[in-house]
Amino acid sequence: MIITSSSYKPSLDTLIKRINRHRRRIYKLITASLLETLDKITPEQLEFIINYGEEVLVPHISTLYSYALEYGREDLIGYLQYIWDRYGRKSPIQCPKCMFNSIMPDLSCIVCGYVVKEDYVREKLGFDEKFREYILNASVAELREVLDIGFVLVSEIDIRSPKERIDLSTRLYFPIYLKPYEINLIIEEIHSRKLPI
Ligand SMILES: [Zn+2]
Numbered sequence: 001m002i003i004t005s006s007s008y009k010p011s012l013d014t015l016i017k018r019i020n021r022h023r024r025r026i027y028k029l030i031t032a033s034l035l036e037t038l039d040k041i042t043p044e045q046l047e048f049i050i051n052y053g054e055e056v057l058v059p060h061i062s063t064l065y066s067y068a069l070e071y072g073r074e075d076l077i078g079y080l081q082y083i084w085d086r087y088g089r090k091s092p093i094q095c096p097k098c099m100f101n102s103i104m105p106d107l108s109c110i111v112c113g114y115v116v117k118e119d120y121v122r123e124k125l126g127f128d129e130k131f132r133e134y135i136l137n138a139s140v141a142e143l144r145e146v147l148d149i150g151f152v153l154v155s156e157i158d159i160r161s162p163k164e165r166i167d168l169s170t171r172l173y174f175p176i177y178l179k180p181y182e183i184n185l186i187i188e189e190i191h192s193r194k195l196p197i
Contacts, residue, residue: 027052035060043071050076055087065098065111084111091172092156093124105174121174125154131182134159135189143186151177 031053034045041049046067050057057064061084068076081100084090089110093103098112108115122128134152135143142161146152153160153173160166166173178186 024052028054028056032056041067043073046071046073047076050079050083054083057083058088061088061100061102062111062113065100089172093121093174096120105172107174118176121154122176125156125174127154127159127176130154130159132185135186140190140193143190146178147183147186150183151175 027048031049034041034049035053035056038045041064046064050064050068057080061080064080065077068074068080077098084100084102088102089104091101091103091110093101093116095102095109095112095114096116097114098109100109100111102109102111103116103121104110107118107121131152131154138146138161142163145163146161149162151162152175153162153164153166154176155171155173157171160173162175
């Protein structure tokens with residue numbers, strides 16, 4: 001087979017792409033093995049791991065963040081944040097300490113362990129407005145349920161009763177305990193529909 005210069009170039013490109021693809025896969029495998037076997041990660045190893053690990057990094061995000069902090073590698077922390085948003089459990093609430101989108105429904109940060117107050121979650125998820133909308137649209141039966149339970153579940157898009165079936169794998173829901181004036185708002189809403197409590 002004669003390879004002319006015009007047909008050779010594209011095939012070389014293809015070959016390089018293929019090699020790069022394999023290389024990325026191999027680097028990722030090395031990363032996984034390093035993460036499993038190393039007791040202590042050096043700055044050089046950390047750089048390699050974070051640059052090539054992709055989704056492999058997610059279960060180790062907290063450890064890797066600690067190392068990057070220890071070695072003063074702000075750039076690697078920035079890249080870890082990107083990896084977390086892309087492959088991890090991206091939260092609608094950013095941690096005020098490590099700045100990852102990583103506050104979980106128990107109010108703690110899955111990356112750095114910082115714990116936020118419920119009021120912080122209320123503010124970040126725009127709870128007041130969502131709550132007003134929620135009580136207008138919920139059925140009286142559901143409002144009564146919420147009164148009994150004393151809390152609701154809020155996500156970045158809506159509020160649900162804790163008794164509802166919710167697919168928790170697709171969206172994070174945060175429990176918010178109702179304040180006395182919010183309980184009053186529910187009671188008023190039930191009254192306004194002319195139904196006995
Ligand atoms: Zn944090």
